[in-house]
Amino acid sequence: MEHTPSSIPDEKLLAWLRLSHVPNIGPVLVKRVVAALGSPEAVLAARPPRLAAVEGIGTMRANAFSAAATLDDARRELDAARAHGFEILCADDPRWPAGLKPIPDPPITLFLRGQLLPQDNLAIGIVGARQCTLYGREQSARFGTLLATGGFTVISGGARGIDTAAHEGALRAKGRTIVIQGCGLLNTYPPENAGLYDRIVAEGGAILSELPLDAPPVKENFPPRNRIIAGMSLGILVVEANLRSGSLITARLAADDYGREVFALPGRVDSPASAGTHHLIKNASAHLVENLEDILAALGDVGRALTNIQTAAPDGARNVNHTGCHAPDGAGAPSGACRNDAPSLFDRNTPAPSPPPHAEPQTFTGPQQRILAALDGQSVSIDDLVELTAMPASVLMAELTILQIRGIVSRNPGNRFSRRT
Numbered sequence: 001m002e003h004t005p006s007s008i009p010d011e012k013l014l015a016w017l018r019l020s021h022v023p024n025i026g027p028v029l030v031k032r033v034v035a036a037l038g039s040p041e042a043v044l045a046a047r048p049p050r051l052a053a054v055e056g057i058g059t060m061r062a063n064a065f066s067a068a069a070t071l072d073d074a075r076r077e078l079d080a081a082r083a084h085g086f087e088i089l090c091a092d093d094p095r096w097p098a099g100l101k102p103i104p105d106p107p108i109t110l111f112l113r114g115q116l117l118p119q120d121n122l123a124i125g126i127v128g129a130r131q132c133t134l135y136g137r138e139q140s141a142r143f144g145t146l147l148a149t150g151g152f153t154v155i156s157g158g159a160r161g162i163d164t165a166a167h168e169g170a171l172r173a174k175g176r177t178i179v180i181q182g183c184g185l186l187n188t189y190p191p192e193n194a195g196l197y198d199r200i201v202a203e204g205g206a207i208l209s210e211l212p213l214d215a216p217p218v219k220e221n222f223p224p225r226n227r228i229i230a231g232m233s234l235g236i237l238v239v240e241a242n243l244r245s246g247s248l249i250t251a252r253l254a255a256d257d258y259g260r261e262v263f264a265l266p267g268r269v270d271s272p273a274s275a276g277t278h279h280l281i282k283n284a285s286a287h288l289v290e291n292l293e294d295i296l297a298a299l300g301d302v303g304r305a306l307t308n309i310q311t312a313a314p315d316g317a318r319n320v321n322h323t324g325c326h327a328p329d330g331a332g333a334p335s336g337a338c339r340n341d342a343p344s345l346f347d348r349n350t351p352a353p354s355p356p357p358h359a360e361p362q363t364f365t366g367p368q369q370r371i372l373a374a375l376d377g378q379s380v381s382i383d384d385l386v387e388l389t390a391m392p393a394s395v396l397m398a399e400l401t402i403l404q405i406r407g408i409v410s411r412n413p414g415n416r417f418s419r420r421t
Contacts, residue, residue: 128162136240148175
């Protein structure tokens with residue numbers, strides 16, 4: 001895979017890499033000390049007394065910064081990533097997932113195989129048991145398909161069972177999906193998913209990890225990656241989990257620490273595999289969901305915007321009522337899933353095959369292109385936008401909401417809008 005150079009200078013990227021190797025300093029403290037001193041370069045150049053003055057650092061931790069990876073070590077890591085066609089992202093990169101910016105413990109760097117796109121900020125995470133039932137696997141694939149068809153990127157951990165089915169369901173709908181690995185990118189876990197990962201990347205998706213390239217898939221590496229799934233998602237869908245499942249920890253983190261919505265799929269009342277999801281529902285910790293409309297309803301303004309867009313679409317492009325949809329014949333095709341050729345939110349007016357990695361894809365609908373043309377170099381009121389685009393106000397507001405979610409458009413005082421530069 002050909003490497004596409006980052007817009008971030010290597011010096012800054014190398015500084016972030018060095019901070020990721022400071023012993024006994026985790027993501028929370030790295031974020032705090034960079035915010036206090038202004039940049040990763042300033043942190044590495046600071047003397048211990050200055051570092052020790054930052055809340056939570058102190059003398060012992062301040063001295064640990066002197067043990068950060070050397071510049072040569074960081075350069076070797078960066079060169080190794082590029083040699084394998086991977087990229088390393090930091091918080092200064094415009095491709096850095098927007099959902100990770102406000103959380104208290106974001107990854108310091110992310111190793112990327114494939115590509116991230118602006119619409120990946122509109123994502124739902126799907127988690128659940130590795131040892132799932134046939135029902136759980138079918139429903140995970142079904143929701144992967146429904147969410148991808150509805151315009152969401154599906155994020156999961158690539159593990160056996162529920163995760164794998166979710167990724168496969170998203171691909172079945174020709175949608176976007178992202179794997180957050182619990183090991184370095186030079187390892188594939190589980191190994192039988194190597195073909196799935198290749199397909200995800202080939203169809204424009206991504207494999208992400210915060211761990212060094214050769215980090216093994218050991219038990220302690222998996223819980224931390226769940227916070228990345230939660231942070232990058234607008235909500236977390238728990239498909240199947242027992243009462244001691246790590247998926248419940250992910251759900252609690254998403255709801256209590258990150259302010260995300262949590263959804264749970266009901267199962268058989270006598271199935272231990274669904275005991276965890278039933279616990280979430282009984283304790284009002286999650287929305288009971290049966291279909292895509294339940295998720296959209298729980299997402300508030302975002303869900304209403306998506307519903308309005310699909311409702312306003314031409315009859316052939318509508319995809320609100322999924323009753324009676326079907327997946328193509330094939331092994332593992334979930335009953336009730338929507339057709340592969342159903343258009344997604346982002347391409348319903350410009351259908352095209354998934355772009356190859358690192359291509360410059362067309363990602364705007366026709367109405368969105370009209371809005372962006374009207375905003376070219378100026379701040380425009382909503383009334384003027386209605387006139388300039390000749391669009392109904394309800395459709396215009398829905399499209400503007402999506403463009404704001406994707407970081408393309410900003411809302412300014414006086415209810416005016418402008419395109420971000």
